[in-house]
Amino acid sequence: MKLVDLPKLSTKRIKALSESGIDSILDLLNFYPRRYLDRTTVAKIDHLRGNGEEVTVVGRIKKIQQKGRGRKKRLEVIIRDDTGSLKGVWFKGGHYIKKQFSEDELVAFFGAVKKYGRQFSIAHPEYDKIGDSSDIQDLKKIVPIYPSNKALSKTYTNSKLIHQWQKVILKHEKPPEFLPESVLEQHSLPRRHEAYRMIHLPTSKSEYKQAFKRFKFEELFLFELSIAKTKHEVIEKNEGKIFQNLGDYTTAFFNQHLPFELTDGQKSALSDIKKDVRSGTQMNRLIQGDVGSGKTVVAIGAILMALDNNCQAAFMAPTEILAEQHFRTLSEFLKPLDVNIRLLVGNQKKSLRTDILTDLEGGGCDIVVGTHAIIQQEVNFHNLGLAVIDEQHRFGVKQRAEILQKGSHPHVLVMSATPIPRSLAMTLYSDLDISIIKGLPGGRKPVKTAVRPQKKHSGIYDFVEEELKKGGQAYVVYPLVEESEKMDLKDATAGYKKLKKRFSNFEVGLLHGQMKSKDKDATMQQFIHNEIQVLVSTTVIEVGVDVPNASIMLVEHAERFGLSQLHQLRGRIGRGERQSYCILIHGHKVSKEGQFRLRKMVQTNDGFEIAEADLELRGPGDFLGTKQSGLPEFRVADIIEDQRILEQAKTAAWKVMKDDPSLTQPEYQELRKVFTPYYKERSKFYGMG
Template sequence: MKLIDLSDLSTKRLNALAEAGIESVGDLLNFFPRRYLDRTTVSPIDRLTGRGEEVTVVGRVKDIHEAGYRRKKRLEVIIQDETGTMKGVWFKGVSYFKKTFKEDEIVAFFGKAKRYGRSISIAHPDVDKVGDPSDLQDLTRIVPVYPGNKQFSKTYITSKLIHQWVSTVLKHVQPPEFIPKEILKEQDLPGRKEAYRMIHLPESRNEYLKARERFKFEEFFLFELSIAKVKHRIVERASGHVFSNLDNYTKRFFNEHLPFELTEGQKQALSDIKQDVRSGQQMNRLLQGDVGSGKTIVAIGAILMALDNGFQAAFMAPTEILAEQHYRTLIELLEPLDITIRLLVGNQKNALRTDILTDIEGGNCQVVVGTHAVIQDQVNFHNLGLAVIDEQHRFGVKQRAEMLDKGSHPHVLVMSATPIPRSLAMTVYSDLDISVIKGLPGGRKPVKTAVRPEKKQDDIYDFVEKNLKEGGQAYVVYPLVEESEAVDLKDATAGYEKLKKQFPNFNVGLLHGRMKSEEKDTVMKQFIDNEIQVLVSTTVIEVGVDVPNANIMIVEHAERFGLSQLHQLRGRIGRGTRQSYCILIYGQKVSTEARFRLSKMAETTDGFKIAEADLKLRGPGDFLGTKQSGLPEFKIADIIEDQWILAQAKSAAWDLIKDDPDLQRNEHQELKKVFTPYYKERAKFYGMG
């Protein structure tokens, strides 16, 4: 059956459907209702309390009029059901919304009902057209409401019409079932054709909920199947280098030169890595730890294991400033071991770059530290045995795959100081084994966080001055405004001039993204050596910069920062023995979401709790960068809300791949037809396309 076989489907309507991504009968079946109306979910108007409760109200439009004057104009639409009247109110888009309503039509309002005097109203309700007055009896059954758009309105494609088309399709089409029968039975899910009937033509609330569960499971199942297949192929193809000898560098460093004692979390992570690199399989491990938890020492341990066995190691960071810091850290800590370490970044002179590339290819360079320059085509390793990728979320899956192809499938350790919520770890990072470092190294005190308005700035500066006199140091960070480096620099420069006058007895420094690497290095070295006491900076110090004596972090216009970014900034302090303070200063206009972010920062220092909150605010695509992460845009499933379905789908998918990795069995042939093109697309993200 084809779309054009459906009744009342003109060329204009076909075009409108195509714009919404509906070009086939299959697309139409997968165009799911966004909500349902039935007698059990619709509130009679006379039962509304008006205390801000979320309600669905259905009624006939009785009056449409404008109230107020000039800029304060508002639109009021009064609807009536059998029990009374109420109104929808619009303060914005008055002209647009006025045109969308007609008297005597039946509409559904969704929103928070509030009482004002004797009347109840919903401000800016979501609106669905139920149809013409003759459709009122439809509410004796469950009515699906489909997503709409301008083109649908122009061509009169209503929920009722879509409902008719789907009913016709389901009478003539047999959608193939591809989820194995035993899995459907185990998960108590309906078959595919029945699920389409239940989601589009439900006879009860339980039916459409069960159908939605089936399609959510289906989306997660295919995705987890692809991750399990990737993992299987990594294990299958990559007999990893065996690091059996840990006698020289590793033991000497940890027994004789480590300047502090390892935490239990660090010891466990090192033990996990040691087990991986001796297993004969290629290591693919994610090392998670909050800011300041000591991941770098664990990475150094892994690097020394590679060097002990005659292999090279690469350490990749997302920015030059962070790569340079890692380079300095490795030089400082590994100096007694006489290890050759080179730094490879984008802006080096040709002669130096050629020298470094020659050393890497010839094997004279044992460890290369750098940015994404490390994975460029002209970089050829002599015998790369280990790749460490810092701040994994800044690179993404594709760059990790490119690193896997350097050398002869080196072991890979990826690190993240942005804690990854369990729901994402179950999806995007399913192909990785995970180690988590919990807690902070000994002697560190939790950072105290305060949220303050701009008008309290004088009190804040008095507090900063008191700490400076006691020997502390402070960061003052300005935000990036609308991704404009010019505004960013102007804000920071103005702040720098202001703070020089504010603290005349102390040295104030300035750090920003437009400075040359040598200039940044000079300023940072002066701050590390306490020659600068107050460092005014843009967000270039967000990740990785480590100054143990700095114990104050002031963030100007903190309402403009995201949660993860604020948490990363706070992680720059609290690295020494002094009590540290993070002060978040906000401006006059602060959105509800920004207030939530600031209060969350004051409430907890737990990076995992902050990451969960950030994920809920931004969604997974924004949190990770969908293109970077390889995470698909799920149509109906939600990795935050549907974690229990995700867990079930993951278990079923991984068991199936373990049992039948190439889907050769007869009962898996329908699944293979659907999965093969799906996997081909997903595998590109993992360098296996």
């Protein structure tokens, strides 16, 4: 059957459907209702509450009238049953709708009812005409309401017509089932054809709920199967280097040179890494930990395992400022071990760059720290054994794949200081093994957070001055205004001038994105060495700055920041033994969402709890950036609301992949037909296709 075989399908309607992404019968079947009208109970008018409840009301038309003029023109149709009257109101399309009605006709109105004074009314009700009272029984059903748009409305392709088409399709077509029989039985899912019937022609609320569960499961199952396949191919094809020796580098560092005791979380993560690099297959592990939890020391442990086994290590960061920070940290930590560490970033002189590349290819360089400059074509390694990727969510999935081409299946360690909620980790990082570092290193005190209005600036500055006198240092951060670096800079510059006057007894510095790299570095070095006590900055210090002496973070216009961003900023302080304070300063008008974010920051220091709240506020696409993250845009599934279905789909998909990776068994034949093109598309994205 083809679209053109459907009744009342004009050329204009075919074009409108195509503009709505519907070019085939299957596309139309996959055009799901956005909601349903439950007509199974017809309400008496005097029984209505009028607080927005969705109802079905049947009555005879008593009056049809158009009121108002111009833009305020509206159509009112008053119906009456044996208990009272109700008004249907149309603010648009009144001229067309008026022609549909005649006085004394028996009609049914469906919609959300409101009460204004003594009068009940429904705005833009769905309606049906009834021949006589005996036909009311035909109304007692669940009616799907389909999404609409300008193209569909223009051609009068409404829910009623789409519903008729779905009836015709389901009478003549039977879409093949591709989910394995064992999966359908285990999870009590309706078969595909029945699920389409239940979603488009439901006889009860439970039917369309079952159908939606089926299609959500299906989407998540295919995605998880693609992740399982990706991981299977890595394990199958990529025999990892075996780091059998824990030699001089590793033992000397942890036994003689590490200036503090490892936390239980750090020890557990290092144990996971040790197991991975001795397994004979390529390590793909994510180290997740809150800001300041000590992930870098864990990464150093992995790097030293590579060096002990005559391999090189690469450490990739998303920005130059963060790459430079890691370069300094690694150089400081590994100074006693006589290790050759090089920094490779974009703005280096040609002679220096040539020297680094020669050093890398010749094997003289043990560790290279850098930005995406590391994965450029002309960069070659002598023997790359480990790639560490920091702040993974800031890189595209392809970039992660590209560094794998730089060696013979190097082990991969991914780090994230942005806590990823469990629901996202289950999808986005299903191909990675995950180690979570909980807690903070010893001696760290939780940061105290407070919210203050702008009018309290004077008292806040007095408090800051007291802390500075005690030897502390302060950040004052200004937001990115309207995504404009110029506006951002203007705001921060004005603040810098004001604070320079207020704190005239101290050194005040300015840091922003338009400064040259060497100037930024010089300013940061001054702050690190306490030559600057107050650093006024744009969000450029969100990541990559570690100043243990900094004890105060003032965030101006804090209501403009996202939750995770505020948490990242707060993570810049509290990195030493001094008690630290984060003061979030807000403007006059704060939205409900803004108030929620500020309140959540005061309530908890737990980055994972904050990430969950941020995910709920913004949704997964905005949380990570869908295109960057590799997370697909699901049609019906929601990884926040449908976590239980996600877990079931993941378990089922990974069981199938373990059972038959090639999907050649008879039970998986139909699944293979659907999954092969799906996986081909995903593989391109992952850089494997």
